[in-house]
Amino acid sequence: MKSKFNFTIKSWQFILIYALFTLVAYNWSLFDKLSTINSSLLFCLGGGFIAFTLLTLALSLLFCSPRSTKIIAIFLSILNSIALYFMSSYNILIDKIMLLNVIRTDIYEAGEVLRLPILWYILCGGILPAWLIIKTNIQFSPLMSELKTRLKLNLINIIISTIIIFPQVQNNIRILDEHKELRYAFVPSNYIGAGIGILKMYDELTRPYTPISTDARVEKYWHNDKKNLFVLVVGETARAANFSLGGYPRPTNAALTPYLDQLVYYKDFYACGTSTAVAVPCMFSKYSQAEFKEGSELNTGNLLDVFASVGYHGLWIDNNTSCQDNCNRIELQSPCTGKFCQDDILIQDLAPKLRSINRNTFLVLHQKGSHGPDYYNRYPQNWEAPYSPICRNKNPANCSRQELINAYDNSIAYTSIFLKNTIDILNQLSNEYNVILFYASDHGESLGENGIYLHAAPYDSAPLEQLHIPAFIWMPQSSAQAFGVDINCLKRQASSRHSHDNIFHSFLGLGGIQTQDYQKSLDIFATCRRTK
Numbered sequence: 001m002k003s004k005f006n007f008t009i010k011s012w013q014f015i016l017i018y019a020l021f022t023l024v025a026y027n028w029s030l031f032d033k034l035s036t037i038n039s040s041l042l043f044c045l046g047g048g049f050i051a052f053t054l055l056t057l058a059l060s061l062l063f064c065s066p067r068s069t070k071i072i073a074i075f076l077s078i079l080n081s082i083a084l085y086f087m088s089s090y091n092i093l094i095d096k097i098m099l100l101n102v103i104r105t106d107i108y109e110a111g112e113v114l115r116l117p118i119l120w121y122i123l124c125g126g127i128l129p130a131w132l133i134i135k136t137n138i139q140f141s142p143l144m145s146e147l148k149t150r151l152k153l154n155l156i157n158i159i160i161s162t163i164i165i166f167p168q169v170q171n172n173i174r175i176l177d178e179h180k181e182l183r184y185a186f187v188p189s190n191y192i193g194a195g196i197g198i199l200k201m202y203d204e205l206t207r208p209y210t211p212i213s214t215d216a217r218v219e220k221y222w223h224n225d226k227k228n229l230f231v232l233v234v235g236e237t238a239r240a241a242n243f244s245l246g247g248y249p250r251p252t253n254a255a256l257t258p259y260l261d262q263l264v265y266y267k268d269f270y271a272c273g274t275s276t277a278v279a280v281p282c283m284f285s286k287y288s289q290a291e292f293k294e295g296s297e298l299n300t301g302n303l304l305d306v307f308a309s310v311g312y313h314g315l316w317i318d319n320n321t322s323c324q325d326n327c328n329r330i331e332l333q334s335p336c337t338g339k340f341c342q343d344d345i346l347i348q349d350l351a352p353k354l355r356s357i358n359r360n361t362f363l364v365l366h367q368k369g370s371h372g373p374d375y376y377n378r379y380p381q382n383w384e385a386p387y388s389p390i391c392r393n394k395n396p397a398n399c400s401r402q403e404l405i406n407a408y409d410n411s412i413a414y415t416s417i418f419l420k421n422t423i424d425i426l427n428q429l430s431n432e433y434n435v436i437l438f439y440a441s442d443h444g445e446s447l448g449e450n451g452i453y454l455h456a457a458p459y460d461s462a463p464l465e466q467l468h469i470p471a472f473i474w475m476p477q478s479s480a481q482a483f484g485v486d487i488n489c490l491k492r493q494a495s496s497r498h499s500h501d502n503i504f505h506s507f508l509g510l511g512g513i514q515t516q517d518y519q520k521s522l523d524i525f526a527t528c529r530r531t532k
């Protein structure tokens with residue numbers, strides 16, 4: 001009778017082959033990172049052997065019985081192939097934030113990423129190995145002999161690894177400490193660790209809601225009886241490097257020219273995270289980048305709650321992936337009902353909407369901005385875009401760098417038009433309101449620098465392009481007078497380093513909100529404002 005198995009191997013042989021296959025087939029990024037730290041072949045082979053030792057050890061613990069071994073091995077192969085697709089297509093690393101970003105991204109954005117090539121990866125890197133695993137008869141020895149073999153196997157590996165590490169032990173510890181990216185490149189431990197990190201984060205869900213700044217009270221210092229209208233435009237994926245306001249040679253912000261007198265651009269402004277899922281909650285949090293805990297936004301009060309507590313109407317209008325749990329206790333409007341909309345939809349009927357609210361208002365406009373990889377979808381197809389030819393391929397690595405930058409710059413130029421149109425509306429309302437607009441992107445973007453695309457890189461090793469973001473304040477003369485703010489004073493201070501950490505305290509200061517959570521040193525307006 002023909003056997004249903006084509007291959008018969010002992011369990012310890014299967015462990016070794018599977019560990020080696022995992023290392024060679026799915027860990028290109030790990031070898032790439034090792035070679036950038038030290039290009040010597042010996043260093044890369046040494047690093048590879050240590051990874052092999054760790055894999056063998058983990059698999060020796062996991063692969064316990066013939067049936068469960070096959071199920072786990074097949075499951076891991078498929079997940080490994082998906083991880084490999086994302087890592088190699090976009091040159092990204094996987095940590096919990098990257099995984100969280102994927103989970104929180106809406107289906108259309110996921111659809112923009114998930115296309116045909118991923119099926120090839122799953123077929124070749126997941127299904128094909130799965131078929132070979134099914135065809136293999138894995139022989140397990142009696143328990144004690146199985147344990148002995150595995151112990152021997154791992155001891156030999158550990159001894160060889162120790163011999164590799166030992167001669168330069170200090171140096172190797174330093175490398176592991178300084179190059180955290182190695183951990184995020186190591187498949188499958190990177191996505192397994194990320195999954196566990198997210199599960200831990202969602203523990204937060206069960207914690208009760210904790211308000212902040214419960215001592216908040218308003219000390220009115222402004223010199224008229226108008227209502228206040230504070231507008232925070234949360235940009236998306238705009239990077240400072242491509243803003244002409246910051247010195248980029250292409251006039252990507254030309255649309256804002258009419259308002260330059262009343263506009264203060266912050267040239268040296270940094271994001272609190274490299275993905276929407278982290279940076280947006282952090283922007284509204286009272287905590288600084290260093291203190292902010294991802295996931296805490298689920299049950300911790302934020303800037304909008306503080307303003308609501310002193311009587312402001314909070315309104316969040318969204319053209320992105322909702323408000324990332326920042327608007328849970330205020331009004332949310334999501335006017336885009338189609339697959340995606342251009343940002344103009346955020347300001348449709350904005351003036352009548354605000355007039356009908358008719359009280360102090362904190363408005364957030366959450367843009368789709370320059371979200372990739374399909375930058376060309378961020379502006380209307382019938383708009384005469386200034387830069388061409390553009391990249392229309394959904395995998396940015398398949399376009400020339402110039403085509404990619406052209407499409408991206410068009411999205412920035414369109415954001416400038418959107419911001420100008422928003423300011424036009426607010427300018428008209430400045431007779432009725434003390435109005436101010438604060439614009440800040442959530443994070444930047446990599447456009448192929450060092451082969452890196454998109455964003456969400458681990459914060460500590462993120463490229464500057466993902467962290468350095470555009471930010472500005474627009475304040476008409478009437479508001480500047482009412483709040484006693486000296487625009488020229490702001491302009492003089494605008495070249496020093498600022499970040500998302502400044503947003504919470506600057507709005508509190510401007511709104512005259514007194515609370516123990518307010519830090520004057522982080523209030524952008526504090527030293528340029530007369531309070532009497």
Ligand SMILES: [Zn+2]
Pocket residue numbers: 236237275276277442443
């Ligand atoms: Zn974002």
